[in-house]
Amino acid sequence: MIEAVNLSKSFNSGAAIAADNISFTCADGEIVGFIGPNGAGKTTTIKMLTGIIRPDSGKVVINGFDMAEKPLDAKRIIGYISDNPDMFVKLTGYEFINFMADVYGVPEDVRAERIEYFAEQFGMEKSVFSQRMTGYSHGMRQKTMIIATLVHDPKVWILDEPMVGLDPQSAFNLKRMMREHADKGNTVMFSTHVLEIAEKVCDRIMIIDSGKIIYTGTMESLRSGGEGADLEKIFLKMTSEA
Amino acid sequence: MRLGIIRKLTAVIMRSNSMEEAGNKKRKAWILGFTVFVLLFVVLPVTVMTGIFTFLTTAKLSEYGHPEFGVKLMYGLISIFTVVFGINVIFNELYFEDDISYLLPLPLKPEELVLSRFFAVFIGENMMQFAVVIAVVTGFGIAHPMNVFQWIFALAGGFLLPIIPTAVIAILGMILMTFIRFIKKKETVRRISFAIILLILAAGAVMLVSIDIEDIVTYIIEGTAVDILFVRILDVLFPQTGMIASFMASGSVLPLLIYAVICVISVLLLAVAAHFFYMESVTRLNETTHVQKNAASSVPSVSRTAGMTLFVKEMRMLVRTPAFMTNCVAANFVWPVFVPIFGKIMGADMSRGAVALYFDVPKHVSVSLMVILAVTMVTAAMNCLGSDAFSREGKGFDYIKSIPVSYKLQWNVKLAAAMVWTLAGTVPFFVFFVIYAGFEAGTAVLAILTVCGACFFVTELGMLLDSLNPKLFWLDALSALRENYNTVFCMGITIVSCAVLCAVLFFIPSPVVSSGIIAAILIAADVVLYLVSMSSGVRNIMQVGE
Numbered sequence: 001m002i003e004a005v006n007l008s009k010s011f012n013s014g015a016a017i018a019a020d021n022i023s024f025t026c027a028d029g030e031i032v033g034f035i036g037p038n039g040a041g042k043t044t045t046i047k048m049l050t051g052i053i054r055p056d057s058g059k060v061v062i063n064g065f066d067m068a069e070k071p072l073d074a075k076r077i078i079g080y081i082s083d084n085p086d087m088f089v090k091l092t093g094y095e096f097i098n099f100m101a102d103v104y105g106v107p108e109d110v111r112a113e114r115i116e117y118f119a120e121q122f123g124m125e126k127s128v129f130s131q132r133m134t135g136y137s138h139g140m141r142q143k144t145m146i147i148a149t150l151v152h153d154p155k156v157w158i159l160d161e162p163m164v165g166l167d168p169q170s171a172f173n174l175k176r177m178m179r180e181h182a183d184k185g186n187t188v189m190f191s192t193h194v195l196e197i198a199e200k201v202c203d204r205i206m207i208i209d210s211g212k213i214i215y216t217g218t219m220e221s222l223r224s225g226g227e228g229a230d231l232e233k234i235f236l237k238m239t240s241e242a
Numbered sequence: 243m244r245l246g247i248i249r250k251l252t253a254v255i256m257r258s259n260s261m262e263e264a265g266n267k268k269r270k271a272w273i274l275g276f277t278v279f280v281l282l283f284v285v286l287p288v289t290v291m292t293g294i295f296t297f298l299t300t301a302k303l304s305e306y307g308h309p310e311f312g313v314k315l316m317y318g319l320i321s322i323f324t325v326v327f328g329i330n331v332i333f334n335e336l337y338f339e340d341d342i343s344y345l346l347p348l349p350l351k352p353e354e355l356v357l358s359r360f361f362a363v364f365i366g367e368n369m370m371q372f373a374v375v376i377a378v379v380t381g382f383g384i385a386h387p388m389n390v391f392q393w394i395f396a397l398a399g400g401f402l403l404p405i406i407p408t409a410v411i412a413i414l415g416m417i418l419m420t421f422i423r424f425i426k427k428k429e430t431v432r433r434i435s436f437a438i439i440l441l442i443l444a445a446g447a448v449m450l451v452s453i454d455i456e457d458i459v460t461y462i463i464e465g466t467a468v469d470i471l472f473v474r475i476l477d478v479l480f481p482q483t484g485m486i487a488s489f490m491a492s493g494s495v496l497p498l499l500i501y502a503v504i505c506v507i508s509v510l511l512l513a514v515a516a517h518f519f520y521m522e523s524v525t526r527l528n529e530t531t532h533v534q535k536n537a538a539s540s541v542p543s544v545s546r547t548a549g550m551t552l553f554v555k556e557m558r559m560l561v562r563t564p565a566f567m568t569n570c571v572a573a574n575f576v577w578p579v580f581v582p583i584f585g586k587i588m589g590a591d592m593s594r595g596a597v598a599l600y601f602d603v604p605k606h607v608s609v610s611l612m613v614i615l616a617v618t619m620v621t622a623a624m625n626c627l628g629s630d631a632f633s634r635e636g637k638g639f640d641y642i643k644s645i646p647v648s649y650k651l652q653w654n655v656k657l658a659a660a661m662v663w664t665l666a667g668t669v670p671f672f673v674f675f676v677i678y679a680g681f682e683a684g685t686a687v688l689a690i691l692t693v694c695g696a697c698f699f700v701t702e703l704g705m706l707l708d709s710l711n712p713k714l715f716w717l718d719a720l721s722a723l724r725e726n727y728n729t730v731f732c733m734g735i736t737i738v739s740c741a742v743l744c745a746v747l748f749f750i751p752s753p754v755v756s757s758g759i760i761a762a763i764l765i766a767a768d769v770v771l772y773l774v775s776m777s778s779g780v781r782n783i784m785q786v787g788e
Contacts, residue, residue, distance in 0.1 A: 009788075013267070052643045053788050075646035087638035090562040091555065098544060102551030103645050108544075132562070 001187055002026040002049060002156060007058035009044055009211075018044035019055070020211040026189045026204075031182045033198035034191040036208035037239055042191045043083060045208065046160050049189075050080045062156055076104065079154030083161045083191075085141035093129030093136070097148045104152030111151055118147040121173045122166075139165040146174065157181060159190035163197060175201050199231045209239045243353050243513060251350070251358035255341075256365060269710055273727070276707070280734035285370075289377040292316075296381030309386040310484075310491035316378050317403060317483035318476035320371060324407040326442055330568065330720060331367065332411045333435045335359040337419070337524060340717040346525065356516035357509070360412055366724075368404055375400030382490055392493050399486040399498070402505050406482050409508040413515040419523035436568050443576070548647045549655055556659040559634070560627075565719035566634060573625045574667025577617065581671075598680035607685060607753040612744040614675075614689055615760065618668050618696045619740045620733075626723050627660035628704025629732035632712035632783065633722050639714050639786065649780045653705065660701045668693050688757035695764030699739070702771040704732040709775075709782035 002025065009019040018041045026032040036042050047053045049060050051067050051074065060067040065074040088096050101111040119126050122143040133141055142165040150157070157178065163171045178188045178201060192198055198205050199219060207215040215222065215238055222234055299312035336342075336359060345355060379396045382388075388396065415435075477484055482504050485497040546554065560566045585592050601607050622628070635642060642652060672693050676686040713726040723729060743760055750756035 011788075047640065047787070050644045052640045054784065072646045072648060075644060078644070080641075080644045082640060082644075084637050087636070087641055088555070088559070090559055095555075095558065099551050099555050100645075102546045103548050103647055105548070 001028050001061075001063055002158070002189055003061040004045070004049065005059050005061070007045065007048055007055045007060065009041075009048060009053070009055050017211045019048065021058070022208075022211070022213050023058075024206055024213060024216055026187050028185050028187055029182055030203045031178055031188040031190075031201055033202035033205040034189060034208065035193070035195065035198050035205060035235065036191075040208045040239075041211040042208055043160060044211075046080075046158060046191060050078055050158055051075055077155050079149045079152070079157045081146055081149050081157075081159040081162050083164070085138065085145040085165070089133040089136075089141070092132050093144045096133065096144060097129065097151055100148040101151045104154075106152050114151050114153070115147060118150065121177065122147070122170045137165075139167060139170070142166060143170060155186045157186070157188045157190070159188070161192060162190055163192065163194065171197075195231045195235055205231075207235060207238055214238055243351060243357075247350065247354050248358045248361070251345075251354065252361040252365075255358060255362040272710055273731075276731040276734070277727075279738075280731055283738045284734040285373055289373045292374050293377035293381035296378045297385045298381075300382050300385035304386055309382075310487035313378060313382050313490060314483050314487035315473075315476075317400075317487065318473075318480055320374065320403060321407045321476075321480040321483060322446065324367070324371075324404045325411060326439060326446075328363070328367070328404075328408050328411050329415075329435055329439050329442075330565070331363055331724070332360075332408065332415055334565075334718055334720045335363050336412065336415065336520070338718050339721075342524065351517070352520040353513040353516040356412065356416075356520050357513060360408065360509075360512060364404055364408055367408070368401065371404065372401055375403065379490070386491060388490060389493065392490060395498055396486070396490045399489065399501060402501075403482070403486070405505050406508045407480065409512045413512055416515050416519040416523055420519040433564065436564060436572075439568070549651055552647065552652060552655040553659060556655060557662075560659065560663070563634075563719045565723060569720075569723050570625045570627050570630070571663050574621060574663055577621060578667070578671040594678060597678060601679040601681065604751060604753050607681065608747050608751070608756060610675075610679065611685075611689060611692070611753060611757050611760070612747050614672055615692060615696055615743055615747070616740050618664075618672075618693045619700050619736050621668060622664045622697045622700035623704065623729075623733045623736040625660075625664060626704070626726075626729045626732075627663055628657075628701035629708050629729040630723055630726055631656040631660065631705045632708045632786075633714060633716075633726045633728065634719070635712075636714055636716055636719075636722060639712070643783075643786075649783050650776055653775060653780060653783070657698075657701060657705065660705075661697060664697045664701065665694065668697060682754065685753050685757055688754065688761050691761045692757060692764060695761055695768055698768045699764055699771060700732070700736050702768065702775055703735060704728070706771065706775055706779050706782075707731050707735075709779045709786075712786060714786075 004022055004024050007019050007022040008017075010017045020041075022041075022045060034042055034045070044053070048055050049062075049067075051060075051071050054068065060074070062074040063077050065077070067074045088099075091099065097115060098111070106114075115126070115129075119129075124140070124143055128136070128140065129144070133144060136144065142162075146162065162174060166174060175197070178190070182188050182203070202219070204216065204218050205222065206213055219231065222231070296312055296316060300309050303309055303311050336356065339359075376397065379393070379400055383393060383396070418434075482501050485501040485504075488494065489498040489501065560571055582592065591597075601610065632639065669690065673690060676689050681689065708726070708728040711728070713722060713728070716722040716725065743763065746759055746763070747756045750759065
């Protein structure tokens, strides 16, 4: 479970407010979509949830662990996929995945099994993992990053634009994996700009604009509160009104 | 060719290369403080010393009727440095920067692309160098009076000094890249550019060995300096240095005009070369690696602790990234090669008996301890392993903050990786040296302890500085080093600290006592720095991006 309590974050000595007293909960067994226009505060919020930056005020609690007080315990539960897979590209795929597995203490036999499973899900030849990631396409790097992130079987998935660069089959499989993971009683939260994905996959969506959560609820309640239109129209209406 | 486009593109490239502003006022104040410190205690003394050196050389050489020779030699050396450091920079700017892939689809002519990158390099590289040029011109002008016209154009000529060497490298680089058609991988090009630098350094070393200081003095006095191989090569490679020096000495307009024409022609030739060669060579390169036939299909079964896996990752990133391999790793192993060369130049007898006899004098041991200390500290600062420790993470920085490994452990891992490489270059050489020179056991042990302590001090200092405001946005690994001011701050503070420690060695006559004091000072400073790092340094890392 992810709990964000009164999170605030500003930059440039308060001139730019990225998060303005945000509170929400992502419960176990739930997939939560986090959507909002560019610069709304999505990535800043995700960075606060994952312990990359500290909020000016408020707190983040992951499965009962306060990120400020027990950062390592909280981070151990999270699987975080950044919006940029172009990192550590001098390592081979295996070296990067093994690096992440070592960091989270995944036994060798377990990691081998998981790599096998994920490689199949993403249609990747395992021999590719022996090559340095400098030669990978954007999509291959993204897939490798997802595998490395999920190799320790984290209970809480926090994914920043995870579908970018994935081919349709891999995107479909990732969505299915998100569903299966949530159905096991775990938490999945992801940001996206693609409203169709949020609409189809999420149990609940949160809309952020100008650092404020302007809506949180299920698709059904969102539609009943609006004119029964699709998410795109509701989203555009809400963000233009906010 | 549209000059307006070149000007705008140059501004954009320079802007994207610049360092990010620190996030909060406290950090800004620290960085301003370091800048002032480096300017006052490093840049100013270096320029003043260069000016005094030029003044003294010119004054002496004027007596023999060759006032221009000192400036010519100085500009020749500057040009050599421009070439050595420029190769990597030019290859990087023209072929490796990530933004090239965004610029290539734009409706820009190849000469516009190349010239804008060229001018960005020229201006960027010239900033520090120009301070030295001002000192050279000033020193010369005081020793050998010049009129206002000469002063203005001497400064302008000095400012334009890197144009020709940089243009020549760029032209040769593009031609090379076009005609060596089998090279398609960027990785191979990076290796080739590194090999060229090593070749130039080797050629320089061979040339330096051939120099005999007494011969140089005789040649200059007799007015036959042109007969020295080194000077002849300088004349051929960098004829412009002789022309600007001649203008400064005589005030004659002709060499100045020739100099200006050569500068303009070199830029025009660069534009022509870009027109014919650049697109062909840059569009052929790629980062793709083919899948090896025997590539492992099963997971390599290596399991490590978190600390060890971070350490292995750190080492791999350093060795596999050409810019880091060259500047951070290989740099530790290059300088020992030059020690016997300088010994040869100075005409020293380096047989074991002669060396042992020389170091029988305590004062000589103290001086050698100063050299050991200075070389260690400068090497540790120059390799940037500490002062670039966090900056080189670049886009991966957020990721290392998201993993469940304490910042203290991550700090220690980076410290360990830096220490391993720096000590691997310094300790074996100095152990050999203290044994060869027949140091007393106590002094020898303290000397090696000093090397370790100094290396730790500079690395920790660098990491602390880099933690304040790491340069995380860079387009290519070389930019993470070149455009990171923390490396300059670290070098500045290192030079000043080294000067203070050397003063202790100089004024205390007994080498055992002085080296003991130095070792004790360094150990105490190391402990303090480490404690500061574990509190403030770690806090700095947590605050990055906030």
